[in-house]
Amino acid sequence: MKRTLGTCYYPEHWPRAIWEEDAARMAALGLTWVRIGEFAWSRIEPASGDFRWEWLDEAIEVLGAAGLKVVLGTPTATPPRWVCDKHPDMFAVDVQGHPRGFGSRRHYCFSHEGYLDECRRIVTEVAKRYGKNPHVAAWQTDNEYGCHDTIISYSTAARQAFRGWLRTRYPGQGNDGDIDALNAAWGNVFWSMEYDDFDQIDLPNLTVTEPNPAHVQAFRRFSSDQVVRFNRAQVDTIRRYSDAPISHNYMGRITDFDHFAVGDDLEIATWDSYPLGFLEDRVGATAEEQRHYARQGDPDFQAFHHDLYRAVGKGRWWVMEQQPGPVNWAPYNPAPLPGMVRLWTWEAFAHGAEAVCYFRWRQAPFAQEQLHAGLLRPDSVIAPGYVEAEQVAQELADAPDVAITQAPVALIFDYDAAWAWEVQPQGQGMDYFGLVFDLYRAFRRVGVTVDILPPTQRDFGGYRVVAAPGMMTMPDDLKTALAQSGADVLIGPRSAARDGDFTIPVPLPPAWPGLDVTVSRLETLRPDMPIPISGGGHVKNWFELLEGEAESLFLTEAGMPVAMRSGSIIYCGGWGDDAFFDRLVKDVCDRARVDTTVMPMGVRLRDTGAERFWFNHNPHDVEIEGEILGPAGVIRQVKS
Amino acid sequence: MKRTLGTCYYPEHWPRAIWEEDAARMAALGLTWVRIGEFAWSRIEPASGDFRWEWLDEAIEVLGAAGLKVVLGTPTATPPRWVCDKHPDMFAVDVQGHPRGFGSRRHYCFSHEGYLDECRRIVTEVAKRYGKNPHVAAWQTDNEYGCHDTIISYSTAARQAFRGWLRTRYPGQGNDGDIDALNAAWGNVFWSMEYDDFDQIDLPNLTVTEPNPAHVQAFRRFSSDQVVRFNRAQVDTIRRYSDAPISHNYMGRITDFDHFAVGDDLEIATWDSYPLGFLEDRVGATAEEQRHYARQGDPDFQAFHHDLYRAVGKGRWWVMEQQPGPVNWAPYNPAPLPGMVRLWTWEAFAHGAEAVCYFRWRQAPFAQEQLHAGLLRPDSVIAPGYVEAEQVAQELADAPDVAITQAPVALIFDYDAAWAWEVQPQGQGMDYFGLVFDLYRAFRRVGVTVDILPPTQRDFGGYRVVAAPGMMTMPDDLKTALAQSGADVLIGPRSAARDGDFTIPVPLPPAWPGLDVTVSRLETLRPDMPIPISGGGHVKNWFELLEGEAESLFLTEAGMPVAMRSGSIIYCGGWGDDAFFDRLVKDVCDRARVDTTVMPMGVRLRDTGAERFWFNHNPHDVEIEGEILGPAGVIRQVKS
Amino acid sequence: MKRTLGTCYYPEHWPRAIWEEDAARMAALGLTWVRIGEFAWSRIEPASGDFRWEWLDEAIEVLGAAGLKVVLGTPTATPPRWVCDKHPDMFAVDVQGHPRGFGSRRHYCFSHEGYLDECRRIVTEVAKRYGKNPHVAAWQTDNEYGCHDTIISYSTAARQAFRGWLRTRYPGQGNDGDIDALNAAWGNVFWSMEYDDFDQIDLPNLTVTEPNPAHVQAFRRFSSDQVVRFNRAQVDTIRRYSDAPISHNYMGRITDFDHFAVGDDLEIATWDSYPLGFLEDRVGATAEEQRHYARQGDPDFQAFHHDLYRAVGKGRWWVMEQQPGPVNWAPYNPAPLPGMVRLWTWEAFAHGAEAVCYFRWRQAPFAQEQLHAGLLRPDSVIAPGYVEAEQVAQELADAPDVAITQAPVALIFDYDAAWAWEVQPQGQGMDYFGLVFDLYRAFRRVGVTVDILPPTQRDFGGYRVVAAPGMMTMPDDLKTALAQSGADVLIGPRSAARDGDFTIPVPLPPAWPGLDVTVSRLETLRPDMPIPISGGGHVKNWFELLEGEAESLFLTEAGMPVAMRSGSIIYCGGWGDDAFFDRLVKDVCDRARVDTTVMPMGVRLRDTGAERFWFNHNPHDVEIEGEILGPAGVIRQVKS
Ligand SMILES: [Zn+2]
Ligand SMILES: [Zn+2]
Ligand SMILES: [Zn+2]
Structure with a gap:
């Protein structure tokens, strides 16, 4: 498949008179794709049942006539005021119990049945009308699930739905659940937290001290499932009317729902890549790194997500929104170094992207994103990002097609583990994404190409190394599949540390077949007390006391084992700093005969x-x- | 007019038996003014309609008999409990939706009609009784509008009033507004935020992500207008019964309402000057400056406000409350360096004050401000501030009268711009006051005397330099007036960057007649990434990419223009550090033939x-x- | 009395089949005590009136049969769901007005009458059944009053009760209070805050700026009294059925209620000692100290509480929960240095503890505290703490009995003063506990053994030095008792600074008979502006300007007196850093002929x-x- 470029366009924002010129300029620039429609509900249906298709018909036709392919978004991320007036309790509720209001976007609770019905209705109408339109070449459901912290809702609707979800998870007689099973599974005896009925179970906010982690983890799983359900309702609807592939545009470092589970219902995964905004607000880089990469973005963060969404999309993935200049939403919003827009685009293609679309075509002079750069300035003059996009378009002419190959190293990413670490961090700054990303960075620092895999993967054929750090719950069949994979397997810390109900298993973790290692005790460390490793590097944040007869690979200076190995299984009981993870990764790759090349900083x-x-x-x-x-x-x- | 001193006194706090002695000591100290009454509602009217004038009659008579002139405050900043019980919904509501309660002060919402009626009523009674009293020589409305974050209220009353205000601002048929005009002006199409009716418009709190900046800016303007309306109701009432001048005591660095607009209804502007408290809690000085000036206060902050309130008072201004010793409300409350109370007093006179009143006469042993120093200790022994006030009183004997002259340099301060920067900061630490104050400091560092002007000023005759940094909305007639003023005009960054509905104008800003400069792009910078200027200094915080044929005055080390000039208009596209602003100000002053003298630090x-x-x-x-x-x-x- | 060891055990958490083995292992380890039952309400009474005694009967019998003595806890810290459903308004309400919910523990408001009745009922049932049980050798009421910020509640129940409490405190005719007396005592005239009726008085939350400190201090005293009332209801109930001593397990650095007042109703005070958790979350040590003592805990913090609870228990005190390994609740949770569990145990005995019980016997694999170490791991293998407990058990064999002697130095600790400093800190970081603890540390650094005394103490016979720093309200009879005690008395800063209604007394503080010192002014200092003392050390945080004819003991470098003395009374007007407090304490001890020995750091x-x-x-x-x-x-x- 040819690598292609595109952009995001809002015909409803601009005078009708300039649509043709816009379309012609897009085509001249070498773009293939135009995403439209995802925020246009108030123009499609300004009042309940009052549909205005003309403008959208026309916009699609103008774009299509210019040779562009349309990605059509469902407008459900921005329910109009009248929808909210019809369903006044459809807003998500924050952890303090305050309903979140109208006036921006994503102002709905995933558990609200009335709103879900509205979504089914509008998606049906849109899909009916454009499902067979020759210019509509792909779909997008909603927009950026989880952006602005919108997965978790403490609404009445969520509470009701959660109780139903729990009944199903702990099934009893008839349609009711087995409350005794839940009490036992959660250990509710601990502080007399036992329930007599599922209807007594509240959402885990506003408790005096922390609620039962089993309770919170269940709520996190439920909240993720509600997103899957919401997305599936749209996918099922679209499919009835269209054969075009369906996508969703994920965001960076959103771990509040299981992207793989949503992705299972899609043909294509896309994501919205804002390297400079992310460096400022979510990468978690050091101050020095932030300074050094201020105009380039983190050297690994985009790559990680490219690899992640390649997995989520089962091989098919795009960048749906690519930062083309300064954005408006980060703590600070510098301009990219000249060349970076091109670099980011090529980097996506290097990781297997089918398409890269720039957000947005023209900078909007009004509303929330006035200071978000586009390919064009508000006065339609080309902006610096345009020139770099143009260069890529020319370079693509003689470039090869998309060609994905299996990497030598695989890394399992598990959203359930991300929730588990959040639910029970055991110390400040302990987070699953950070741990996995630190290990990913280490592989990248020695030039190793990595595949990311979902936790449901059981076929590891072709991999020389499979890493699954921090995956707190590991089913037996995964353990078996890894042990029999032929790959060297790197696990720990915290791997297999909890069963499916957030209980510590006995025998103690990791309880891995063939690996004589037991985590006897664990501790978390302040940043000023890293533990030095003999030979270089430190364990930071998290340290486990390992017992057992397995071979010690690395020892602390005090002689305690940090990583132990039996056969192909390596358990690492600490969160390494860069120096130690470099040594660990080198050791693992060398044994597994994976080529490594030490990269200069930033390369x-x-x-x-x-x-x-x-x-x-x-x-x-x-x-x-x-x-x-x-x-x-x-x-x-x-x-x- | 003679320069005079005064103090703030609360006869209701002290035994009747000591009033005469207090009055005599005040007179002996050389004081002219005594402000009283502004918190005394519960003693004037302990129950609805039950007025107790005797004590106040007597207090005024005792003070007057001692030769003192009374400034009488309206008591509306502290409605008694019974008023609140009568109007249980009169409290302001915070951003989280919680009503703020009784038990301190300023516990009212400016939009509450019932409370406004109570204010009209009590002010009528007070003005009737004392409007012609020979000892009542001036009035004060309320107390410190905006102190304790009390301008913005998310109450039901505010929501209703805001909808009415919007109807007026976007007028339609009859009494209704034109909702389509509002939708278009705000760009509500952006995220399907379009309204069908003004009654659908909520206040912009508790939204999922940021609300439309046009929405927020409208709310900020509305909130300011409500203060003007509230104050005007009092002024109109007092005027019916009294010829004495009316004042209000503003606070430091409160930008939540338009002080000029309130000032237009007053004869005298006053402000409450707490140099040490302000240094600790609002100046925004560096840690080194805070340490150096810990007992002296910032060297420019009071001066700025003196100049500001001279403009707000159209020439007539006082310090109504002057810090006489340690206060009680800042993060830390050190004692002033000996001599500073005298310095602060003389500094106010140097900036044209008619009077300086010390807050307060005697330190109160009870309630919220027990640790706020007075001229007397709680045991009536003189405190250190008393001695310095006495020295000033003696020095005033042979000092000249108040003599204001026009400064060579003018600086426009625009509250609307302050809200605009808050509504859309585009980065942490970007604030309008900070930018203007940094430039003001630079003029002061070269010994230049500055006038501050309101944004409505159109006559700039006599000024050699007029600066209007960061003024985001500049009407055409202001641009014209400045261009024709004969003064050199210094604008930018962000000058004229938005139209009256918070939209980016096309042609792009600053779109200044005769100045070929276009802000092509802008970025905000972390504190660790200032951009070096060729020849010295840096741009920090805010940097604009300038295009055009105007002459470049300063370039970055990388060769990008930072300030450009055509004729008398200079556009500066960045927020300078001290070194760069020193160079810029020197350059501007030299061209305009304004004398400069480099000041030693702190002088x-x-x-x-x-x-x-x-x-x-x-x-x-x-x-x-x-x-x-x-x-x-x-x-x-x-x-x- | 023999020094003894024990542990905390939850038979309801473990299979019935292992109880005997657990009991046998406890006895073999050398333990004497087992605390049980304090979170078991849902198992004792799973539904209203449905009591299940069998398991608890059996558990007590199994433990007793193994030779262990049971401390039986009342289960009132964890009301089951059904209790909350019966009393839906029994939850405490946070400062924002949000009710705190079910799902963890301590989810009750001390002022809720309905819940108090439930507590009387369950305690009656438990006490009836086990009051004469030969194995129940002691009682514990509730668990850790005040943990998780649970003393202060802004509920409707609290508001009603507060009004009643105020009526009693300001008594009037019949059953009503005298509202004029309250208004006068609080100085409510200050900002027109006067009330007509007690029913107008709200709790002091959600006010616009700070409420009247007299109002807040009254609320703090009320809140503490509600705890005393709650505890007394349980004690009175138990006493009707049992002669065994009654205890409560206090926590570290909880100052929200008067521990002495609760202790007056108990036979034994116990506390829960978590040295590593406390170092991380509440000691307030410097970063360097936190690093140095990360695995040992603060060298003075436990000692302070040992001394405090020896006073609270009128000589009889235990450690009821001793940290045996890493905990789960601090910002970081490292493992103790080998040997520290033994050291902590012996340290408690050195301060006079009768018993030290380890929390908990076995680490729980489920619910909130899964990562809280026990003496056993979840798999019943011994954990490191077990080995150290075993060593202590052996060492105790030939150790002397508990032997408390009076210390040469006494330090008064006054909870009322802690509230007063919180109510009116006058600067960031000013807190009473911190001041007292800093002085305590200084005595410890010169090897002085200290007794802590309640503020109600009047007999100081046998002490050479009595220190009462920061005690803001000092009754006349305490001043007299101290003056006549024969001891040298060290007071200040802020001693006797307020009367019982939070008003500054006139003559000004300290107004101490025979001491010619007046605090003429005071200031608070940023950390970067300590005031150097002539000869070494600094005053930090708090500095008072002292006037009077008393002898100056220490002067600032600028010549202002820092500490003054008349006869046996020394007033120190500043909060010293370590260097100055070392000098002050040495001076005081030398004059009083108390032996001092400079300790090496950490010894x-x-x-x-x-x-x-x-x-x-x-x-x-x-x-x-x-x-x-x-x-x-x-x-x-x-x-x-
Ligand atoms: Zn077509
Ligand atoms: Zn008169
Ligand atoms: Zn709330």
Whole structure:
């Protein structure tokens, strides 16, 4: 499949008179895709049942006539005022119990049945009308599930739904659940928290001290399932009227719902990539890194998500929104270093993207995102991002097609584990994403191409190394599949530390067949008390006391084992700093005969089936294989 | 007019038996003014309609008999419990939706009609009784509008009033507004935020992500207008019964309402000057500055407000409350360096104050401000501030009268711009007051006397330089007036960046007649990434990419223009650090032939018509024109 | 009395089949005590009136048969769901007005009459059944009053009760209070805050700015009295059925209620000692100290509480919960240095503890505290704490009995003063506990053994020094008792600064008979502006300007007196840093002929009647009297 470019466009924001010119300019720039419609409910249906299709018919036709393909969004992320007036209790409720109001976007609770019915209705109407439109080449459901902290709702609707969900999870006689089973599974005897009936179970907010982690983890799983249900309702509706592929645009570092589970219902996963905004507000880089990469973005954060969404999309994935200049929503919003828009685009292609779409075509002079750059300025003059997009469009002409190959190393990412770490962090700054990402970075620092896998994966054929750090609940069949995979398996810390009801299993974790390692005790560490490893590096944050007869691979300076191995299974009982994770990853790769190449700071490489890419994320020159690569430089080496 | 001193007194706090002695001591100290009454509602009217005038009659008579002039405050900042019981929904509501309760002060919502009626009623009674009293020489409305974050209220009353206000602002047929006009002006199409009716518009709190900036800015303007309306109701009432001038005591760095608009209804502007408290809680100085000036206060903050309130009072202004010792409300409350109470007093006179009143006469042993120093201790022994006030009183004997002259440099301060920056900061720490104050400081560092002007000013005759940084909305007639003023005009960053509905204008800003500069892009910067200017200094916080053919005055080290000029108009596209603003101000002043004198750190000068003052804000000696000036030293040079 | 050990056990958490083995292992370890039952309400009474005694009968019998003595807890800290359903308004309400919900523990408001009745009922039933049980050797009421910020409640029940409490405190005709007396006492005239009726008085939350400190202090006293009332209801009930001593387990650094007042109704005070958790979350140590003592805990914090609870228990006190390994609730949760569990145990005995019980017997694999270490791991294997407990058990065999002797120095600790400092801190970081603890540390740094005394103490016979820093309200009879005690008395800063209604007395504080010192003014200081003392050390945080003819003991470098003395009374007008408090304490001890010995960092000593103990809180060796004491080392010198 050809690598393609696109943009996000809002015909309803602009005078009808300029649509043709916009479309012509898009085509001239070399774009293939235009996403439209995802915030346009108030224009499609300004009052209940009063549909206005003309403008949208026309917009699609104008774009299509210019040779562009339309990705049509369902408008459910922005219910109009009249929908909210009809369902005054449809708002999500925050942890303090305050309903969140109208006036921005994503102002709905996933558990509200009335709103879900409205969504089924509007999606039906849109899908009916455009399901067979030749220019509508793909769909997008809603927009950025989970953005603005919108998964978790403490509404009455959520409470009711949660009780029903629990009845199903702890099934009893007839339609009712088995409350004794729940009490036992959660250990509710602990503080006399036992329930007589599911209708006594509240959502876990506003408690005096922390609620039962089993209670919270159940609520997190329920909340994720509600998103899957909501998305599936839209997918099922669209499918009845259209054969075009269906996508959703995920965001960066949103772990509040299971992206894989939503992705199972989609043909294509897309995500919205804002490297500079993310560096400022969510990467978690050090102050020095933030300073160094302020205009380039983190060198691994986008790559991680590219690899993640390739897995979520079962191979098919896009960047649906690519930052083309300064954004408006981060704590600080600098402009990208010249060349970075091009680099980010090529980086996505290097990780297997089918398409990269820039958000947005033209900077809006009004409303919330006035200071979010577009390819065009508000006065329709081209902005710097346009020029870089144009360069990529030209470079794509003679570039190979999308060619995904299996990586030598796989990394399992498990949303359930992310919730579990949040529910029971045992210390400040302990978070699952951070741990996994730190290990991912270490593989990248030695030039290793990585695949990310869902926790449901059981076939590991072809991988030399499979890493599953911090995955707190690991089913027996996963343990077995990994043990029999032929790959070297790297687990810990916290792997297999809880059963499915958030209880510590006995025998104690990891209780891994063939691995004589027991986590006897664990501790969390302040940033000022890392534990030095003999030979270099430290354990930070999290440290487990390991017992057993397995071979010790690394020891603390005080002689305590940090990583132990039996056969192909390695258990690492600590969260390493960069120096230690570098040593660990090198050791693992060497044993597994995975080639490694130490990268200069800020340089990363990636292999596709047909090419090897080098990216210079630094604001200065670097030397790569004897060649000087400038700031924001990209090398694309076609494999012979 | 003679410069005078005064104090704030609460006869209702003290035994009747000591009033005469207090009055006699005030007179002996050389005080002219006594402000009373502003918190005494519960003693004037302990129950609805039950008025107790005797004590107040007597207090005024005792003070008057001692030769003191009374400033009588309306008691509306502290409605008694019975008023609140009568109007249980009169409390302001915080951003989370919680009503703020009784038990301190300022517990009313400006939009509550019932409370406004109570205010009209009590002010009528007070004005009737004392409007012609020979000892009542001035009035004060309420007390410190905006203190304790009391302008913005998310109450039902405010919501109703806001809808009415919007109907007027976007007028339609008959009494209704034009909701389509509002939707278009705000760009509500953006996220399907369009309304069918004004009654659907809520206040902009508790939204999921940020609300439409046009919505918020409208709410901010409305909230300010409600203060003007509230104050005007009192002024109109008092005027019916009294010819004495009416004042209000503003606070420091309160930008939540338009002080000029309130001031338009007053004869005199006053403000409450707490240099040490302000340094701790609102100046925004660096840690080093806070340490250096801990016992002296910021060297520019009071001066700025003196100049501001001179403009708000159209020339007539006082310090109504002058800190006389440690206060009780800042994060830390140190004692002033000996001499500073005198310095602060003289500084106010140097900026044109008619009167300086110390708050308060005697430290109260009870209630909220027990640890707020007075001129007397709770045991009536004189406190250190008393001695310094006495010295000023003696020095005033042969000092010239108040003599205001026009400064060579003017600085426009626009409350609407302050709200606009808050509504859309585009980055942490971006605030309008900070920008304007930084530029003001730079003028002061080179000894330039500055006038502050309201945004409605159109006559700039006599000024050599007019600066209007960060004024986001600039009407065309202001642009014209400035262009034709004959003064050099310094604008930017962000000047003229939005139209009256918070939309980016096209052509892009600043779109200034005769100035070929376009802000092509802008970015905000973390504190660790200032942009170096060629020749010295940096741009921090805010940087704009300037295009156009105007002359570049300053360039970044990378060669991008930072300030550009065509004729008398200079556009500066960045927020300078001290070093750059020093260079910019020097450049502007030199071209405009405004004399500059580099001040030693912590030293400031100011010219009146008759005098030149030097103030040493340092805790150590400095040399001024060959003379040694001690800590807290003041030089007053009478012009020959 | 023999020093004994124990543990906390939850038979309801474990299979019936292992109870005997658990009991046998406890006995074999050398434990005497087992606390049970305090969270078991849902198992004792799973539905209203449906009592299930069998399991508890059996558990007590199994433990007793193994030779263990049971401490039986009343289960009122964890009301079951059905109790809450019966009393839906029984939850405490937070400062924002949100009711706190079910799902953890301590979810009740102390003022709720319905819940208090439920408590009387369940305690009656439990006491009836086990009051004469031979194995029930002691009682515990509830669990950790005040933990999780549960003393202060802004509920309707609390508001009603507060009004009644105020009527009693300001009594009037018949059953009503005298509202004029309250208004006068609080100075409500200040901001027209006067009330017409007690029913107008709200709780002091959600006010616009700070409420009247007299109002808040009254609410704090009321809130404490509600705890006393609640506890007394249980004690009175138990006493009707049992002669066994009654205890309550207090927590560390909880100052929200008067522990002495609760203790007056108990035979034994116990507390829950978590040295590592406390160091992380409440000691307030510097970053360097936190790093140094991360695995040992603060060297003075436990000692302070040992001394405090010895006073609360009128000599009889225990550690009811001793940290045996990492806990789960602090910001970070490291493991103790080997030897510290033993050190902590011996330290408690050195301060006069009768018993030390480890929390908990076995780590729970489920619910909130899964990562809280026990003596056993979840798999019943012994954990490191077990081994150290075993060593202590063996060492106790030939150790002397509990032997408390009077210390040479006494320190008064006054909860009312703690509230007063919170109500009116006058600066960030000013808190009473911190001040008292800093002085306590200074005595410890010179090896002085200290007794803590309640504010009601009037007999100071036998003490050479009595210190009462920061005690804001000091009744005349306390002043007299101290003046006549024969001891040197160290007071200030802020001593006797307010009368009983939170008003500054005139003559000004301290107004101490025979001491010619007046606090003329006071100031609070940022951490970066300590005031240097001539000869070494600084005043930090709080500084008072002292006037009078008393002898100056210490002067600032600028010559202002910091501490003054007349005869046996010393007034210190500042909060000293370590260097100054070392000098002050040395001076005081030398004059009073109290022996001092400068301790190496991290080393502390304590004398009992029979022994002298040395404790090395460092992770490295120290030399003590020529002997090397290892990390976590303990020396016990039996007095000859
Ligand atoms: Zn077509
Ligand atoms: Zn008169
Ligand atoms: Zn709330």
